[in-house]
Amino acid sequence: MRADAVNPAYFGRLRSLPVLSGILRNPISATRRLHAENGRYVILQYPHSTRRRPQILSCIADPELYRTVILNSDAWRTVRPGAGSLRYAVPRLRGGPATHYRRLLSLPLSKPAVAGMSPDMAAIAKRTVDAWPRNKPTDFMPLANGLMEDFAISLLFGADRARALPIAKMINQGVVATWGGRAYIKWLLTVPKLQRAIDEWADEKRGDLNPKDIFSVLVNNPDWNGNPPSNKLISGILMFTFGAAYETCQNAFAWTLVLLTQHPKIAAALTDEIDHAVSGGLPSMDKIGALPLLDGVTKEGMRLFPPVPLQGRRSWTETELGGVHIPAEMRVLISAYLINRAPELYSDPYKFMPERWRGLERSPLEYPVFGAGSRMCSGTLFGTQMVKIALAATLSRHRVELAPQARIDYRTAITLTPYPGLPIILREKEAAPRRTPFSGSIHELVDLPAAG
Numbered sequence: 001m002r003a004d005a006v007n008p009a010y011f012g013r014l015r016s017l018p019v020l021s022g023i024l025r026n027p028i029s030a031t032r033r034l035h036a037e038n039g040r041y042v043i044l045q046y047p048h049s050t051r052r053r054p055q056i057l058s059c060i061a062d063p064e065l066y067r068t069v070i071l072n073s074d075a076w077r078t079v080r081p082g083a084g085s086l087r088y089a090v091p092r093l094r095g096g097p098a099t100h101y102r103r104l105l106s107l108p109l110s111k112p113a114v115a116g117m118s119p120d121m122a123a124i125a126k127r128t129v130d131a132w133p134r135n136k137p138t139d140f141m142p143l144a145n146g147l148m149e150d151f152a153i154s155l156l157f158g159a160d161r162a163r164a165l166p167i168a169k170m171i172n173q174g175v176v177a178t179w180g181g182r183a184y185i186k187w188l189l190t191v192p193k194l195q196r197a198i199d200e201w202a203d204e205k206r207g208d209l210n211p212k213d214i215f216s217v218l219v220n221n222p223d224w225n226g227n228p229p230s231n232k233l234i235s236g237i238l239m240f241t242f243g244a245a246y247e248t249c250q251n252a253f254a255w256t257l258v259l260l261t262q263h264p265k266i267a268a269a270l271t272d273e274i275d276h277a278v279s280g281g282l283p284s285m286d287k288i289g290a291l292p293l294l295d296g297v298t299k300e301g302m303r304l305f306p307p308v309p310l311q312g313r314r315s316w317t318e319t320e321l322g323g324v325h326i327p328a329e330m331r332v333l334i335s336a337y338l339i340n341r342a343p344e345l346y347s348d349p350y351k352f353m354p355e356r357w358r359g360l361e362r363s364p365l366e367y368p369v370f371g372a373g374s375r376m377c378s379g380t381l382f383g384t385q386m387v388k389i390a391l392a393a394t395l396s397r398h399r400v401e402l403a404p405q406a407r408i409d410y411r412t413a414i415t416l417t418p419y420p421g422l423p424i425i426l427r428e429k430e431a432a433p434r435r436t437p438f439s440g441s442i443h444e445l446v447d448l449p450a451a452g
Contacts, residue, residue: 006062006322009038016044020057023333027310028412029444031335035061041322057331058321061338063345065322067365069332070373075319078375079312079331100224101237105378108156108214114381115285117155121385122282124150125393132426137403139421144254144390148246151386156245158213163201164242170194171243198235214241244379248307249386251417256301256391258422259352261402262448264433266354270297271395271429283392285385296354298387302369304352304446309337309416311368336368337416337445350447398426401434408440418442
């Protein structure tokens with residue numbers, strides 16, 4: 001046991017109730033306050049918990065406890081959503097099924113394959129970004145969403161926009177519904193329609209194997225037992241893979257641009273770095289992939305605003321966590337958001353400091369942005385490339401500022417997203433830098449320079 005082992009704080013049922021309610025309403029704010037006041041390890045009890053049959057939720061914000069959970073995949077399993085085929089999503093498969101489908105997906109998402117997509121991705125980005133409106137307040141989120149959907153559909157799903165876009169819209173409803181409420185009821189009603197749409201799309205792809213099309217690969221390969229894959233299995237893997245391919249990255253892209261609007265000197269230096277590398281051409285990875293400031297800005301943006309800020313696991317068997325006995329079928333709520341702010345890992349952890357990444361190496365267990373261990377996201381390379389190319393295309397064409405009197409709040413579903421939108425103005429690149437003050441709950445999440 002390490003010398004600075006984290007001792008848990010125990011909450012009884014009554015004391016746990018307002019905390020659990022707060023987690024449902026605003027999980028980031030509630031867990032941030034919970035850990036600030038009670039330490040990095042807090043054990044809550046559900047209202048129906050008894051001594052004979054305890055029902056607990058372990059909340060952790062400690063890198064070493066995170067390591068314990070992630071590396072013990074025999075004891076801790078990914079939490080499954082309660083509806084539809086998402087129970088078959090790749091991170092929730094185990095054993096032979098997990099190995100089989102991770103192998104299938106590894107080829108279209110491999111390093112050579114992703115690098116080969118770079119020229120097309122850069123061309124899509126330039127074409128899209130060049131058409132964005134200038135000199136008027138605009139909600140940036142539909143722009144970011146459209147660009148990232150275009151990347152995913154064009155490069156990973158056979159460029160079938162007519163089939164893919166309605167499915168993407170329905171998957172977005174599932175992302176919003178994660179924490180329950182009316183959105184969850186709406187999602188339950190949407191699931192059958194989504195299943196039918198995916199089934200129809202799968203029927204079109206059967207017998208036409210395209211190794212660059214993830215959905216075609218899923219449909220036209222047998223399952224781990226050599227049998228044709230079931231519709232529910234195909235749907236679950238597609239829903240997760242398709243949604244993850246653009247939803248997480250659009251938020252990382254948007255939050256990073258917000259940070260750059262508040263740090264104009266860094267934005268100017270990054271623009272110069274990109275311009276020098278691209279020289280008016282396409283922002284492909286052979287030109288921008290090794291840029292140190294772009295790499296630091298991308299990593300720092302995702303450290304401060306991890307696309308999936310909270311991760312859930314369930315104990316598959318009886319186990320221990322931090323010296324505490326955990327019964328089977330208990331949940332742990334992991335704050336990737338707070339682990340990315342651990343002061344022993346990052347100095348001035350609430351500040352945007354891209355320069356910290358020059359010479360700094362952090363493992364996925366110390367930088368939980370794309371997960372870690374055996375359940376690490378297989379699309380990490382693709383996602384990082386999307387964000388870098390999107391940033392390079394945007395800054396080589398526009399100067400970005402927030403709209404006057406902007407308010408930027410956040411919403412936590414599976415992902416951490418600006419809510420209800422992100423009001424910006426795109427200016428000519430040569431326009432004088434201007435940092436526009438703004439209000440909103442984002443100020444709870446990051447320390448920004450004072451106005452003036």
